[in-house]
Amino acid sequence: MRVFFAGRSLLAVSLLLSAGRCALAENWPQWRGPRNDGTSQETNIPTEWSADKNIAWKLPLPGMAGSTPSLWDNRIFLTSEDRGDVVLLCASTEGKELWRRKLGKNARIKMSREGNGASPSPSTDGKHVYTYTGNGDFACFDLDGKEVWKFNAQDRYGRFQTWHGMHTTPLLHADRLYLALMHSGGAWVIALDKATGKEIWKVKRESDAQAECEHSYASPVLWHKGKDEYLITHGADYAIAHRLEDGKEIWRVGGLNPKNRYDDFFRFVASPVATPDLIVVPSAKRGPVVGVKPDASGLLMPGSKGEQWRLPRGTPDVPSPLVHEGLVYLCSERGALLCLDAKTGKQHYTEELHRSLYRASPVYADGKVYLTARDGTVSVVKAGPKFELLAENRLPDQLAASPVISSGRIYLRGFDALYAIGPNSK
Numbered sequence: 001m002r003v004f005f006a007g008r009s010l011l012a013v014s015l016l017l018s019a020g021r022c023a024l025a026e027n028w029p030q031w032r033g034p035r036n037d038g039t040s041q042e043t044n045i046p047t048e049w050s051a052d053k054n055i056a057w058k059l060p061l062p063g064m065a066g067s068t069p070s071l072w073d074n075r076i077f078l079t080s081e082d083r084g085d086v087v088l089l090c091a092s093t094e095g096k097e098l099w100r101r102k103l104g105k106n107a108r109i110k111m112s113r114e115g116n117g118a119s120p121s122p123s124t125d126g127k128h129v130y131t132y133t134g135n136g137d138f139a140c141f142d143l144d145g146k147e148v149w150k151f152n153a154q155d156r157y158g159r160f161q162t163w164h165g166m167h168t169t170p171l172l173h174a175d176r177l178y179l180a181l182m183h184s185g186g187a188w189v190i191a192l193d194k195a196t197g198k199e200i201w202k203v204k205r206e207s208d209a210q211a212e213c214e215h216s217y218a219s220p221v222l223w224h225k226g227k228d229e230y231l232i233t234h235g236a237d238y239a240i241a242h243r244l245e246d247g248k249e250i251w252r253v254g255g256l257n258p259k260n261r262y263d264d265f266f267r268f269v270a271s272p273v274a275t276p277d278l279i280v281v282p283s284a285k286r287g288p289v290v291g292v293k294p295d296a297s298g299l300l301m302p303g304s305k306g307e308q309w310r311l312p313r314g315t316p317d318v319p320s321p322l323v324h325e326g327l328v329y330l331c332s333e334r335g336a337l338l339c340l341d342a343k344t345g346k347q348h349y350t351e352e353l354h355r356s357l358y359r360a361s362p363v364y365a366d367g368k369v370y371l372t373a374r375d376g377t378v379s380v381v382k383a384g385p386k387f388e389l390l391a392e393n394r395l396p397d398q399l400a401a402s403p404v405i406s407s408g409r410i411y412l413r414g415f416d417a418l419y420a421i422g423p424n425s426k
Contacts, residue, residue, distance in 0.1 A: 003178070021250070024192065025042065025407040025408075026040055026041060026042055026405070027071060027072045027073065027126070027406060027407060028040075028069075028070060028071040028404045028405065028411075029070055029071075029072060029124050029125065029126070029172065030070055030121065030122075030123035030124070030169070030171070030172055031068045031070075031121040031123070031219065031362065031402065032221075032273075032320070032402070033363065033404075033405070036171070036221055036222055036274070037273050037275060037323065038273065038320070038322045038323075038361055038362060038363045038364060038402070039322070039324055039363070039364045039365070039366065040363065040365035040366075040405040040406075042310055042364075042365055042366065042405055042406070042407075042408065043365075043366045044366065044406065044408055045365045045366040045368065045405060045409075045410060045422070046203065046379075046409075046410055046421050046422045047368065047380050047390055047391050048393060049122050049393045049395075049410075049421045050393060050394060050395070051395055051396050052318055053393075054421055054422065055419060055420070055421060056095070056409065056420040056421065056422055056423060056424045057094070057095030057419075057420045057424075058095070058417045058418070058419050058420075059091055059095050059096075059097065059417055059418045059419075059420075060416065060417050061078075061080050061089070061413075061414075061415075061416060061417055061418060062080050062081070062082040062083070062087065062089075063080050063081030063082050063083070063118070063415075064080070064081050064116065064118075064398075064400055064415035065078070065079055065080045065081060065116065065118035065119065065400075065401070065413070065415070066114075066115050066116075066118075066119045066167075066359060066399055066400035067079045067080075067119055067120060067121040067122065067169075067284055067399070067413070068121040068360075068401040068403075068404060068413065069121070069122070069249070069404050069411060069418070070121065070123050070124045070129065070404075071093070071120050071124075071404055071406050071411050072124045072125075072126045072143075073093075073126070073208065073341050074092055074093045074094075075091070075093070075098070075143060076087070076090070076091045076092070076093060076404075076411065076418070077090055077122045077124055077129045077131075078091070078122065078173075078413055078418065079103070079118040079119050079120070079121070079122055079131060079133070080118050080227060081116050081117070081159045082100075082102075084105060085102050085103070085104070085105055085388040086102075086103045086104050086105070086116075086117045086118045086133045086134075086135070086137070087100050087102050087103060087118075088100070088101045088122060088129070088131050088139075088141065090129075090143070090145060090183075091418065092100060092364065093406075093407070093409075093420070095418075095420060098145075099144070099145040100145075101141060101145050101147070102200060103131055103133050103135050103137050103139055103193050104117070104137035104152075105117075105135065114164070114359075114400075115134075115136050115164070115165055115167055115400075116134065116165070117118065117132055117133045117134035117165070118133065118134070118394060119165065119167040120132040120133060120134065120166075120167060120168060120169045120170070121169045121401075122387045123161055123169075123170070123171075123172040124143075124172075125172065125194070126143075126297065127142070128140050128141065128142055128143070128194070129141050129142075129143065130170065130172055130177060130194065132153075132168075132169065132170050132179070133269075134165045134166045134167060135152070135154070135166075136152045136153035136154040136155070136157075136160065136166065137150070137153075138150065138151055138152070138153055138179075138197065140194070140197060146406060149196055150198040151197055153179070153181065156199075157181060157186070157188060157190070158185050158186055159182045159185055160183050160185065161184035161185035162179075162183040162184065162215045163212060163215060163315050164215070164217065165215045165398055166179055166181075166183070168181070168182075168216065168217065168218065168219050168220075169219040170192075170219075170220070171219065171220045171221065171222060171231070172194065173222050173244075175193065175194055175195065176193065176194055176200065176244075177191075177192040177194050178190070178192075178220050178231055179192065179193055179220070179224060180205070180218075180219070180233040180234075180235065181235055182205065182207075182214065182216035182218045182233075182235040182236050183214060183215050183220070183309050184214045184215065186204075187204065187205035187206075187207060187214070187235075187236055188202055188203070188205060189202070189203050189205050189220075189231070189233050189242055189247050191244075191247065197342050200354050201246055201247050202247070203242070203246070203247035203248070204242065205233065205236065206249075207236035207237060207238055208237070209236035209237040209238075210262070210264060211264035211265065212264060212265045212266075212267045213235050213236060213237050213257060213263075213264060213265070213266050213267055215235070215236075216233075216234060216235020216236060216266045216267065216268050216269045217235075217267065217268065217269040217283040218233075218234040218235055218269060218270060218271040218272075218363060219234075219271045220232065220233045220234075220271075221234075221271055221272055221273065221274050223241070223274035223276075223279055223294055224274075224276070224397055225276040225277070225294060226384050228294075229244060230242060230243055230244060230250055230359075231243075231244055231247075232272050232274060232279065234268050234271055234272050235267075235268045235282070235309075236268075237254070237256055237257045237266070237420065238252045238253060238254055238256070239252065239256075239272055239281040239290075239292075239301060240252040240253075241296075250296075250297060251296045251297050251298055251299070251300055251306060252294060252299055252300065253281050253290050253292060253300045254296075254299055255286070255288070255301045255302050255310075256281075256283040256284075256287060256290075256300050257283070257284075264283070265285075266283070266284050266285060266287070266299060267281075267284060268283065268284050268319070269284065269317060269318045270282040270283075270284070270315065270316050270317065270318055270319060270320045270321070271320045271361075272320070272321070272424075273320055273321045273322065274294075275323045275342075276294070277294065277322060277342075278291055278292070278293075278294070278308060278328075278342050278343075279291070279292040279293075279294060280292075280321040280323055280328055282315040282316055282321055282330070282422075283315045284315065284317055285315075285317055286313055286314065286315060286317065286332070287313060287315050288310060288311060288313065288315060289311045289314055289321075289345075290307060290309075290310045290311075290371060291307065291308035291309040291310070291345055292306060292307060292308065293306050293307065293308050293343070297300045301346075302386075308343065308345070309345030310345070311340075311345055312328055314338055314356055315330065316330050316331055316332050316333065316358075317332065317333040318333050318358065318359050319331045319332075319333070319358050319359065319360060319361045319362060319371075320361040322361070322362040322363070322364060322369065323342055324345075324364045324369075325383070326341065326342045326343065326385060327339055327340065327341065327348070327383070327384070327385060328340040328342050328343060328345075329342075329362055329364075329369055331353070331358055331361075331362050331371050332358065333357060333358050333359070334353055334355070334356075334357070334358070335352060335353040335354055335355055335356055335358055335371075335373060335379075336350060336351070336353070337349075337350070337351050337352075337353055337371065337381065337387070338350045339385065339387070343386075347386040348386070348417045349385070349386065349387045351387045351389075353371055353373070353379045353381075353389075354373055354377045354379055354392055356373035356374055356375045356377060356387065357373065357374035357375070358371065358372070358373050358374065359372075359399075360372035360399060360401055360402040360403070361402045362402075363402060364383060365405045368380050368381065368382060368383060368390060369381045369382075370403050370410070372399050372401075372402065372403060373398060373399065374398055374399060374414070375398065376394050376395040376396060376397045376398060376399055376414070377392055377393065377394045378392075378393045378394075378395075378399070378412070379391070379392050379393075380392075380402070393420060395412065395414065397412075397414030397415060397416045397419075398414060398415040398416075399412055399413070399414050399415075400415075401413035401414075408422050408423055409421060409422035409423070410422060
């Protein structure tokens with residue numbers, strides 16, 4: 001009898017441990033993860049891998065894209081170029097393609113393979129997946145690939161007039177999708193009903209930007225703390241906070257492209273990051289970085305009381321900032337990693353990573369910061385105020401998408417394939 005009960009006890013312990021592991025697993029519903037800030041709460045995340053080490057599976061893809069996949073439970077959603085079309089793919093977390101749907105045409109490559117119509121990232125709420133393309137095709141599908149609604153943003157809001165394509169990713173939050181359109185043909189911030197795709201509100205985004213500065217490649221983000229929340233859009237020389245109810249402006253950060261030395265080519269690519277106690281606003285081309293207090297209001301210029309701090313230089317040009325446990329991490333487009341104190345903006349260190357282009361945004365998990373270079377190299381740095389390089393990992397692919405972390409794995413979307421790094425089974 002003791003053997004029988006011991007067996008039952010071991011089974012119960014095993015089930016409890018398994019349930020505990022499942023409870024720790026996080027979905028990655030959109031570009032910057034479960035909190036829209038590039039952080040994961042998971043542990044036991046891989047530190048080292050290569051083309052033939054610690055790879056659970058590799059799924060070949062039909063074409064290039066810089067979009068970050070979204071993941072919910074056992075399904076992964078990603079967009080891709082496919083012989084001139086933009087498509088949405090659904091794959092299982094076991095590495096099998098489940099279905100593929102055409103979203104639209106015009107997958108034209110921009111700026112020497114820097115991006116195409118598949119650059120915007122999909123998002124999911126576990127019931128539907130929402131996609132947007134560089135040509136303005138906006139669509140919703142159920143998890144089995146059945147189309148729920150679809151429209152073209154250029155047909156609805158006017159032809160895009162931008163130099164390098166439309167790469168912004170809409171923000172999914174609660175029962176809405178938020179879209180920011182900034183180009184020479186106009187600037188709008190739009191709230192949509194996620195169930196129908198119908199417009200809830202649209203506001204004109206006022207700016208005195210000129211030339212290429214009218215164009216934004218950044219994506220909207222959400223700030224929230226408790227029950228308080230608002231939308232932040234970034235581009236056309238300003239970062240602007242908007243009320244979710246009606247899009248009304250709360251504050252705007254100015255002085256990013258000073259009028260006395262105005263740069264006509266100062267377009268924004270990196271997006272802000274919002275944490276409960278600090279919003280970090282990047283700019284472009286090694287320009288200013290601003291730490292904004294969430295209770296700010298009005299126009300924020302250098303020295304405004306709504307600012308926590310402002311650095312005159314040091315912004316990343318493409319990768320978005322990362323904030324975790326009182327530290328701000330900024331990765332330049334050439335691989336310089338800058339670590340700041342979140343309260344003061346004081347520099348802890350600047351260190352050179354693997355020398356390459358960096359287009360993906362850094363992510364945090366398990367005490368580590370993952371920094372992804374275009375040539376397939378991912379540097380793993382220990383989180384903290386002192387620099388410590390833990391590993392450099394290389395895959396034979398080009399990586400422009402940010403990493404996805406879920407259920408003990410890292411998923412990397414390359415131009416050639418999707419890679420699952422970590423254990424073979426969940």
